[in-house]
Amino acid sequence: MKKISILVPCYNEEDNVVPMSEALVDMLTSKLPQYDYEIVFIDNCSTDNTRPLLREICRKNPKIKAIFNARNFGQFNSPYYGMLQTTGDCTITICCDFQDPVELVPVFVEKWESGAKIVSGIKVTSDEGHVIRFLRTCYYKLIRKLSSVEQIEHFTGFGLYDKTFVDVLRNLHDPTPFIRGIVAELGFKRVDVPYRQAKRRAGKTHNNFKTLYDAAMLSFTTYTKTGPRVATIVGALGCMTSVVAEIVFTILRFTKYTSLPLLPISIVLFMIFLLFGQWFFIGYLGEYVMNMNARILNRPLVIEEERINF
Numbered sequence: 001m002k003k004i005s006i007l008v009p010c011y012n013e014e015d016n017v018v019p020m021s022e023a024l025v026d027m028l029t030s031k032l033p034q035y036d037y038e039i040v041f042i043d044n045c046s047t048d049n050t051r052p053l054l055r056e057i058c059r060k061n062p063k064i065k066a067i068f069n070a071r072n073f074g075q076f077n078s079p080y081y082g083m084l085q086t087t088g089d090c091t092i093t094i095c096c097d098f099q100d101p102v103e104l105v106p107v108f109v110e111k112w113e114s115g116a117k118i119v120s121g122i123k124v125t126s127d128e129g130h131v132i133r134f135l136r137t138c139y140y141k142l143i144r145k146l147s148s149v150e151q152i153e154h155f156t157g158f159g160l161y162d163k164t165f166v167d168v169l170r171n172l173h174d175p176t177p178f179i180r181g182i183v184a185e186l187g188f189k190r191v192d193v194p195y196r197q198a199k200r201r202a203g204k205t206h207n208n209f210k211t212l213y214d215a216a217m218l219s220f221t222t223y224t225k226t227g228p229r230v231a232t233i234v235g236a237l238g239c240m241t242s243v244v245a246e247i248v249f250t251i252l253r254f255t256k257y258t259s260l261p262l263l264p265i266s267i268v269l270f271m272i273f274l275l276f277g278q279w280f281f282i283g284y285l286g287e288y289v290m291n292m293n294a295r296i297l298n299r300p301l302v303i304e305e306e307r308i309n310f
Contacts, residue, residue, distance in 0.1 A: 027103070
């Protein structure tokens with residue numbers, strides 16, 4: 001009998017962990033009774049009542065497992081680490097807030113049984129705000145243009161992964177994993193399944209400017225070379241322009257145009273623009289350096305505090 005693993009990352013989801021576990025068990029027993037299963041919750045150091053609820057869920061059903069992280073290891077490390085702990089013939093990752101539809105799991109399994117090694121859930125529409133949706137779309141378009149690897153638009157990680165691909169992940173030893181990019185770069189035969197992303201069932205979203213910025217910078221610094229190259233080109237052009245401007249300014253100082261008021265103003269504005277441009281590119285290159293530093297340090301993905309039902 002084949003075994004399906006379902007990974008559910010969570011953080012402060014006290015309103016959702018019980019309904020999610022019930023929905024998954026009901027779906028697996030009614031729609032996929034021919035499969036064995038395990039459900040793995042990995043909790044990223046919740047500060048609410050999530051962990052006591054998970055302990056009770058695991059006590060009632062030995063096929064439901066839990067990993068409690070010693071602290072919050074971020075939005076990328078925790079789910080990735082959780083995937084590496086699954087034991088099924090395939091692993092399905094799904095958010096605990098019900099934004100990823102549980103009813104798509106049988107569809108993913110059907111595509112998997114038809115030969116797909118990876119089944120990606122693609123958000124074609126969403127109930128999130130129009131501004132956030134627009135910004136996400138711009139991000140995906142930009143990363144696709146700049147990346148040396150064809151990125152998958154509106155793919156958040158929700159999907160099915162064959163155990164052969166999970167084995168690839170185990171051998172990567174990547175301390176700063178970005179699963180969306182890894183799927184695009186190293187993934188096997190993939191099938192995309194469109195879906196509409198619903199609003200959170202309950203609770204407050206943990207996405208904010210910082211988390212979205214972290215995701216964007218990790219993808220840009222891992223899968224694009226455009227930043228350093230643009231910085232090099234713009235820096236060279238800026239230096240040449242500065243030299244030319246200084247020569248022109250020196251010549252005009254000894255001509256009849258010395259009284260032109262716009263000349264010193266334009267020079268000042270240009271120098272300000274050049275200064276801020278340098279700051280921007282120094283900061284952008286710093287993101288690459290921090291990415292490299294994290295890989296060189298090679299810290300563990302996650303430190304566990306407790307395991308249940310393993």
